[in-house]
Amino acid sequence: MHERAPALLKGMKLTARLLLCALALFVILGPLSSLVIWSLAEQWHWPAMLPQRWGTMYWQKAFRGELMTSFVTGLEIAVIVTAVVVVLAVPLAYVLARFRIPFKALILVLFLFPQAFPALPIFANLSTLFYRWDIAGKMSGVVLVQVGAALIYSLWTMVSVFQSVPRVLEDAAYAMGASRLRAFFDVSLPLAVPGIVASGILVFLYSLDEFTGTLLIGSPFVKTLPVQMYLSSMGYEMQIASVTSLIISIPGVLFLILFQRFLKAEYLSSFGRI
């Protein structure tokens, strides 16, 4: 009896542990598997646990119809937004990281401030402005609203990228007679490239997943996948919405799998917003 008690306790502990692991797996993967099953369900009547008829009908539908157009639109917007944001953010981040400039504190507040406020009411008022300027419901309007938002989120990672480039190297370049511009292009920029690429990828993913701004500014003419998904989900087109959800999630999950080991908290923190 005395010897069996610890063994029993051990067994109970092990069972509790296995149950916890199973629960964690179920909680994380349950909602996602629900998406996968819905996307492959050609016929699914309650209360069957699984669909009566499986098939790829809705996936095929997705690749032919409106969904493909939205996908391409979203991709085009994401490419433009990423390019513009990198071009705007890199020099500004460098200037903020290196130099004492007038109104620096004000500029920093300007780029922190919008993060503290809900986007919806701001964009609702922005959309009245965009209507006046005739860019609401157009690609240019959606690009503009996303560039603003992505700029705010990416500037901080870019500033920290440039801060991590040792200043000594630039000083060495100056000592050799290089101008500031030359030091930037030949020394700092090449060293910052990995960080810039990482934050560029994050901007790209952000743009693909952006919902609020695109819905408010782009509707009803510019539809990206998240907006399309919202519309089909509200219309109870569960299969189409699930296929769209999975397509939207693929780039982010691929990114996770490919770059798992390099992902640092500072880069990933922008994901808290997508």
Place this chain on the structure above:
Amino acid sequence: MNHSAVLDGGRKRIWERLLGIAVTLPPVALVCTEYVYPFLLSVRSSLQKNGRFSAENYAYALSVYGQDIVFTIFVSALSVVLVLILSVAIGGYLTLHRNRFWEFLFKIPLFIPFVVVGHAMRTFLAPKGLLNSLLSQIGAVDINNPPSFIYGAAGIVIALTWKQFSFALLLVMSAFESVDHSYLEAARTFGAGTGRQILNFLIPLSRSSIGVAAVLILTSFLQNFSVVMMMGDSGGAKHIMVDIYSIITYLNDLPLANALGVISYLLALAPAILYLRGELTKHA
């Protein structure tokens, strides 16, 4: 020193300054037009009724949507508490017992966009969703009268917690990593188990990082739009972002939406202000 060289240096300086201004101005102008100006517009419009200065929009917003404001605070606060408990417990465990599989698994929600989380939870938790049909297999749920997990507070809390738990875990674990591990070794030598090490060492030593994470996440819940929109409308209390959107699209009453919007600005700022005040009084 040669006079022209000095002049040349001066000219270079001005040239560099101009370049600095040239790269700073466009982003600053963009943020001013897209955030600061609409922000000011929203405040002004919220204070106007029929072209005159008035607080009527606020009175109306508070009387009609007051319950939804309370609901928003309630679901956000409850979610953030759940997120913190889960992320500290699991983050602490994984810091002390590294496991790459579970670290990967718990990172997944971070990469699933908010909109997708909303829809996934809708299919999963709906009365006729996967969860209920699984539960009915083991007899835990009555098929003819399935419970609804999706509508009202429960659905939103589950969806928000599921998504941001992952983000919190990331922040919490990076704070735990930076705790000096010799403390933990010392604690282990004296027989402290996993729970003791988390409660008595990891949490107190990373209190400020956990506080910052809590503020960030609470703010993100208070301003969340995509998840609460995707979860749909149950007819009961709603998140105020859903209210703002429906006031704009269905009632077409921008001043009223803006009054609720300004209230949402204040709500979103509150956690940061409370946190900073707490920090200041602690150090004073």
